[in-house]
Amino acid sequence: xxxxxxxxxxxxxxxxxxxxxxxxxxxxxxxxxxxxxxxxxxxxxxxxxxxxxxxxxxxxxxxxxxxxxxxxxxxxxxxxxxxxxxxxxxxxxxxxxxxxxxxxxxxxxxxxxxxxxxxxxxxxxxxxxxxxxxxxxxxxxxxxxxxxxxxxxxxxxxxxxxxxxxxxxxxxxxxxxxxxxxxxxxxxxxxxxxxxxxxxxxxxxxxxxxxxxxxxxxxxxxxxxxxxxxxxxxxxxxxxxxxxxxxxxxxxxxxxxxxxxxxxxxxxxxxxxxxxxxxxxxxxxxxxxxxxxxxxxxxxxxxxxxxxxxxxxxxxxxxxxxxxxxxxxxxxxxxxxxxxxxxxxxxxxxxxxxxxxxxxxxxxxxxxxxxxxxxxxxxxxxxxxxxxxxxxxxxxxxxxxxxxxxx
Numbered sequence: 001x002x003x004x005x006x007x008x009x010x011x012x013x014x015x016x017x018x019x020x021x022x023x024x025x026x027x028x029x030x031x032x033x034x035x036x037x038x039x040x041x042x043x044x045x046x047x048x049x050x051x052x053x054x055x056x057x058x059x060x061x062x063x064x065x066x067x068x069x070x071x072x073x074x075x076x077x078x079x080x081x082x083x084x085x086x087x088x089x090x091x092x093x094x095x096x097x098x099x100x101x102x103x104x105x106x107x108x109x110x111x112x113x114x115x116x117x118x119x120x121x122x123x124x125x126x127x128x129x130x131x132x133x134x135x136x137x138x139x140x141x142x143x144x145x146x147x148x149x150x151x152x153x154x155x156x157x158x159x160x161x162x163x164x165x166x167x168x169x170x171x172x173x174x175x176x177x178x179x180x181x182x183x184x185x186x187x188x189x190x191x192x193x194x195x196x197x198x199x200x201x202x203x204x205x206x207x208x209x210x211x212x213x214x215x216x217x218x219x220x221x222x223x224x225x226x227x228x229x230x231x232x233x234x235x236x237x238x239x240x241x242x243x244x245x246x247x248x249x250x251x252x253x254x255x256x257x258x259x260x261x262x263x264x265x266x267x268x269x270x271x272x273x274x275x276x277x278x279x280x281x282x283x284x285x286x287x288x289x290x291x292x293x294x295x296x297x298x299x300x301x302x303x304x305x306x307x308x309x310x311x312x313x314x315x316x317x318x319x320x321x322x323x324x325x326x327x328x329x330x331x332x333x334x335x336x337x338x339x340x341x342x343x344x345x346x347x348x349x350x351x352x353x354x355x356x357x358x359x360x361x362x363x364x365x366x367x368x369x370x371x372x373x374x375x376x377x378x379x380x381x382x383x384x385x386x387x388x389x390x391x392x393x394x395x396x397x398x399x400x401x402x403x404x405x406x407x
Contacts, residue, residue: 003027004043007066024069034061035108042069048080063106063187067098071193093196096137097130099188106187117180124149124169124177134185134194139202142181146203149174171206178205214337215350216243223326232318237289238303239319239344245280246348246366249341253312258298260290269367278367315341353380 004025012019023045028038040060046053057072058064071094078091100121107114128145129137150168169177182200189195216224221243228236238252251269259268265282267290282290293302305312319341323329328339345366352362363374 007042007069009066021066021070023073024066026066029059032059032061034059042066044069044073044076046073046077046080060105061109063102063110063191065098065102065105067094068102068191068193071098093133093135094188094193095130096132096134096184097126099134099191099193100125100130100184102191103184103187116176120173120177120180125181129181134188135196137199139199142178142199142203146174146178146206149177150206172208175206175208178203214339214343215347216339216343220326220328221347224322224328227322227326228318231322232316234303234306235316235318235322237293238315239341240289241286242341242344243348244283244286246345247280248345249315253301253303255302256298257295257300257302260294260302262287262291262294276367276369278364280365349374349377350380353377 004027007021007024007026009019009021011017025043025045026040027043028040030038032039034040042057042060042064044055044057046055055072055076057069075091104114104118104121107117111117128148129141132141150171178200182198185194185198185200189198225236225240225243228239238249241247241252242249245267247267247269254270255267259270261268262282265287267280267282267286268277269280270277290302295302301311303312304310323339332338349362349366352365353359359371359374359378362377363369363371366374368374
């Protein structure tokens with residue numbers, strides 16, 4: 001076992017004396033790494049029945065921190081000293097910052113979106129709640145925080161500038177901040193650090209209507225691809241794959257040689273947003289592109305960043321410049337109706353709906369686990385709905401006619 005070390009807490013203000021977390025020790029794993037360095041396990045020690053007890057709390061990669069370990073130790077000592085003598089004397093809830101910092105450590109190993117969580121915590125949650133204990137944050141506090149984030153209502157950023165006011169966050173961002181608070185409380189409960197109520201259970205989450213409504217006509221799609229081909233073959237090919245196969249930008253950027261099955265005309269999407277893999281199916285145009293681009297090395301990216309040869313991070317500016325030249329967004333202020341790269345995936349699904357494909361098929365091709373996310377395409381299949389009604393009517397008439405003949 002690696003050598004245990006008492007965990008430093010920082011130097012005392014004024015005297016500069018080094019402080020330590022009482023009874024909290026750390027030890028490094030011999031081989032396991034976390035964030036590029038040896039993973040650290042936190043242990044605690046305390047006396048019980050005159051004997052020294054050592055207890056493992058957990059690893060940094062699991063979201064544990066010195067603050068969390070200290071709180072666990074305090075809980076153990078309270079239980080030993082008082083048992084059931086003081087049933088009403090509950091231990092203090094941990095500080096929000098202690099749990100939040102542990103959550104971010106855990107998220108780095110368990111969530112693809114950990115950078116978003118870290119940013120929302122640093123810029124929005126930290127200034128508001130860091131020094132409060134979990135049981136000191138009420139639903140009313142959360143409501144005030146929600147209103148503070150969205151101050152200025154739903155005014156556009158341009159209007160805020162004219163009024164000389166700082167713009168509020170979008171409803172989507174406000175909702176994500178509230179969801180992060182809820183998740184931090186849930187983790188505190190999972191880790192046995194807090195047994196109180198989650199204030200988010202009594203807070204109404206903002207309703208966000210940011211689903212894309214605009215999809216391209218065949219003529220618009222052809223014009224866009226032609227424009228892109230004249231300026232950037234890379235952006236053209238990425239866009240065509242999204243339009244023909246319904247892939248997200250990052251799903252295309254993540255494609256490697258081993259994910260392309262040309263003989264079967266299948267693309268294995270292994271880095272999907274929902275964490276599950278799925279298959280996409282090539283059209284003839286997509287197959288021609290991938291024939292030319294698929295690398296021999298299985299781990300090599302199909303589309304590479306020209307600067308360093310690694311994975312592409314963002315859609316090229318060439319895409320939006322082409323959209324501007326074609327004036328697709330001219331005079332449009334509602335972001336749901338503006339053409340962006342994601343419009344291509346939305347167009348893919350809309351075209352499928354218009355040609356009568358079932359919502360289940362569309363959901364599977366888009367990689368959605370439920371039909372909820374594709375219900376917005378239902379209005380695009382009126383002809384199929386009419387046919388369904390006619391088939392029902394025909395079946396009813398046939399049955400009643402048969403009964404009439406029999407009688």
